Amino acid sequence: MSKTPLKKEFWGKRNYSLLKTVLSLLLLSATLISLMVGRFEVPPFDIISAILSGFIPSPDLSPTVRSVIVDVRLPRVIAVILVGAALSVAGAAFQGLFRNPLVSPDILGVSAGAGFGAALALLLTENIFITQSFAFLFGLISVGLAYMISRVYRVSSTLTLVLAGIVVAALFQALTSLVKYVADPLNKLPAIVFWLMGSFNHISNSDLMVAGPLLVGGIVILYLVRWRINVLSMGEEDARALGVDVRQQKAIIIMSATIISAAAVSICGIVGWIGLVIPHVGRILVGPDHKLLIPIAALVGASYLLIVDTVARTVTVTEIPIGIITALVGAPVFAYLLRKTQTGWKQ
Amino acid sequence: MTKPLTVSDLSFRYQAKGEATIFSGVTFSLGKGEIFCLIGPNGTGKSTLIKCIAGLLKAESGAIHIDGEDLNTLSPARSARIVGYVPQSHTPSFPFPVKDVVVMGRSPHLGMLSSPSDDDMRIALEAMNSVGISHLAERPCTDISGGEYQLVLIARALTQQPRILLLDEPTSHLDLGNQMKILRTIKKLSTQGLSILMATHFPDHAFLLSGQVGMMMNKGISRVGSAEEIISKEIMQEAYDAEVCIMTLPGSSGRKICVPMLSSGNDPVN
Numbered sequence: 001m002s003k004t005p006l007k008k009e010f011w012g013k014r015n016y017s018l019l020k021t022v023l024s025l026l027l028l029s030a031t032l033i034s035l036m037v038g039r040f041e042v043p044p045f046d047i048i049s050a051i052l053s054g055f056i057p058s059p060d061l062s063p064t065v066r067s068v069i070v071d072v073r074l075p076r077v078i079a080v081i082l083v084g085a086a087l088s089v090a091g092a093a094f095q096g097l098f099r100n101p102l103v104s105p106d107i108l109g110v111s112a113g114a115g116f117g118a119a120l121a122l123l124l125t126e127n128i129f130i131t132q133s134f135a136f137l138f139g140l141i142s143v144g145l146a147y148m149i150s151r152v153y154r155v156s157s158t159l160t161l162v163l164a165g166i167v168v169a170a171l172f173q174a175l176t177s178l179v180k181y182v183a184d185p186l187n188k189l190p191a192i193v194f195w196l197m198g199s200f201n202h203i204s205n206s207d208l209m210v211a212g213p214l215l216v217g218g219i220v221i222l223y224l225v226r227w228r229i230n231v232l233s234m235g236e237e238d239a240r241a242l243g244v245d246v247r248q249q250k251a252i253i254i255m256s257a258t259i260i261s262a263a264a265v266s267i268c269g270i271v272g273w274i275g276l277v278i279p280h281v282g283r284i285l286v287g288p289d290h291k292l293l294i295p296i297a298a299l300v301g302a303s304y305l306l307i308v309d310t311v312a313r314t315v316t317v318t319e320i321p322i323g324i325i326t327a328l329v330g331a332p333v334f335a336y337l338l339r340k341t342q343t344g345w346k347q
Numbered sequence: 348m349t350k351p352l353t354v355s356d357l358s359f360r361y362q363a364k365g366e367a368t369i370f371s372g373v374t375f376s377l378g379k380g381e382i383f384c385l386i387g388p389n390g391t392g393k394s395t396l397i398k399c400i401a402g403l404l405k406a407e408s409g410a411i412h413i414d415g416e417d418l419n420t421l422s423p424a425r426s427a428r429i430v431g432y433v434p435q436s437h438t439p440s441f442p443f444p445v446k447d448v449v450v451m452g453r454s455p456h457l458g459m460l461s462s463p464s465d466d467d468m469r470i471a472l473e474a475m476n477s478v479g480i481s482h483l484a485e486r487p488c489t490d491i492s493g494g495e496y497q498l499v500l501i502a503r504a505l506t507q508q509p510r511i512l513l514l515d516e517p518t519s520h521l522d523l524g525n526q527m528k529i530l531r532t533i534k535k536l537s538t539q540g541l542s543i544l545m546a547t548h549f550p551d552h553a554f555l556l557s558g559q560v561g562m563m564m565n566k567g568i569s570r571v572g573s574a575e576e577i578i579s580k581e582i583m584q585e586a587y588d589a590e591v592c593i594m595t596l597p598g599s600s601g602r603k604i605c606v607p608m609l610s611s612g613n614d615p616v617n
Contacts, residue, residue, distance in 0.1 A: 099440040227462035231451050233441055238434060241401050242507070243427025243455025288441035291462055 012285035016292060019285060023299035030303050031081070034310040035073050042069060071205065079203045080309045081302040082215040083264045084274060088301025090257035091275025092282060092293050093222045096233040097253050098158055104276035105261045108165035108254065112172035113142025114265035119179040119192045132207070132266040139262025142168050143254065158236070198269035198323030200309055211267045218260035222294060225252065229290040271323050273330025274301055280337045349415035351510050351542040352377040352400070357409035359395055369395050370567045373409070377511065377542045382533065382558030385546040388587055391563040393546035394435070397513045400544065401432035413511060427455035431504030433514040436497050442487035445499050449475055452506025474505035478532050494525030501532060512536065514545040518552065530555055550578045550605040562586055578605055
């Protein structure tokens, strides 16, 4: 007999519905608290009447409270939840697809490309819509470029794709530096730098109209193919022998994760570490099975980012860029998680 | 009746221009419940041939028909319902429980968006039962031995409910007990009607399985026949450049064994 346990126990696997309920309640309370707190405190009952004010007239509600909730906090909270969930799901899918625990959704250069797109647009215009479109488009372009570079070599292995992604990311980071270098240091440069640090500061309902469906769409597709990610994580050759159209399904997963990352950068700048760390937290809870992992990663990622964003905008007088906090928290947490042996990876 | 597997005049080379042909003119067929052992020196293309039949590599010319249909015209899912492939063992990345790995064999029967049902899990459990690994069902596949993992991969291929089973050196890296366990399993599966193509480095395994033997050398399958015909002193000398002694096992009903020798004229019996 081997010394290893007969069964690797994951608490959240045996109590999956309980875990999902607990995490949903956590997300719900985080949402409520996030809507309440801020420079302008709103009691819970007013939040509900403000949200319902579109359907049920509530004459007692002050227009200021209504505006704070409906036009400012609600779109921001929804955006944070969607970005947190989407980046975590994309990270879990990529770590499975690339069979590597160090992979994050921007491994193929999407964040670097999107960051450059945003920086370029900020340099040229003041228009927020153009900035977002540029960010999104350059995100897609960077991954397309990585894909094309990897195709140049006859062996189109996953490793070549990842290496091409690193090349493309380096290229766009250099171009971003160039944009920063030529930008007017008094007004343009701070705007670019702040954007790249990541913030949900200026999310409006109209931002959500475009990015929201993209994020939701990406989550839904990855949720639907989540069992196939298990099969793909056995390696391309095994997956093909098991009747999987590897090229097609790899493309679907890469496209979904890329759309998610590009849409995220387009509304909130670069928020790192979520897609890298949260899937590991999910695996500690429920094990490696993506069928269970994807929903849990979405819930954990949404709650985590919402808590971080609420802290970022309330602890100090001026808002702290959220990308700084996710990195400050994410890096040590990740180091700790990798030290733990049972993270759902081979040891 | 069409044979489960017919390979005709198959040749293969890696795509990069100027690369030498690995094999050409490979022709053989496999009937229902038959076992075909591929033997031959390293680098003669045994694994490559098996990967071509599994649809993992594309042959340069020639044809592979499974169940009477051209492999090239079948979708990955359709061919995986007919051909099960057991790769050479490699360590998986994720510690999936064994039963989760085995049930992946249902993929060719499932739509892209579906997950295995209870029925699929039942088929997986039956497959595990038939190769004798039911007791491992909940164990992480990263924590079991090489022999056990090989059986897991066989069970996974059986879960595809194929008609043809391809095994790429299923007994390499295994101890004697595990080798025999695998061979017993293969023999049992063939009596149940599964056609089996297996690459092996052990001539004795071909004797034990008593099916057809194909000797891969000189860029093709140079000889096909029964184990007794192919595994002879002369052919083994030619293929492996090694001295062997073929003997009938004393006290058996004509079971042959192949004994390697370090130098010629050194009969181990005397």
